[in-house]
Amino acid sequence: MASASNRPRPDHAAAASGGDKASPDAGAARAPGASPDADERFMRLAIEQAELAIAHGDVPVGAVIADERGDVIATGHNERELRQDPSAHAEMIALRAAAAHIGHWRLLGTTLYVTLEPCAMCAGAIVLARVPRVVYGTDDPKAGAAGSVLDILAEPRLNHRPSVTAGVLQRECAALLKDFFAARR
């Protein structure tokens, strides 16, 4: 079982809570703290979402957004091939659904769970939506924007920095992708 704490990366949560002048709404936007059990439970739902993408030939990436009560308010899976839309990533679909559910673009009190490290587009949208916390499964060394290629989620010049937990159910999330690409060969 991959541990969320086995990755040598800066603690974004600690960085964001220490005199975070650039994030005036951070206090009101605080998501519930990390509970490893809850994180794994929501990540399993994100994995179920990812599996739905396979039916239409899309790379299996899934996302869920939970509110501060721990209720799932939005889900999404990759629909890039299905819609022939370069922006139809799991996170974008979930962010739009969450905003529609809340009735506001600012997603206070939410946590976004996604099986794969967000890309630059999705990380940008997460910052714009003021999502307080992001949990992801496995790194994306080719396009990840939470530390692998870029670190948009920790960029000090932006006005919002979510706390980030990486590596939740890492092996399962990575296996989804590995099996998908192996089956296509």
Ligand code: ZN
């Ligand atoms: Zn993306």
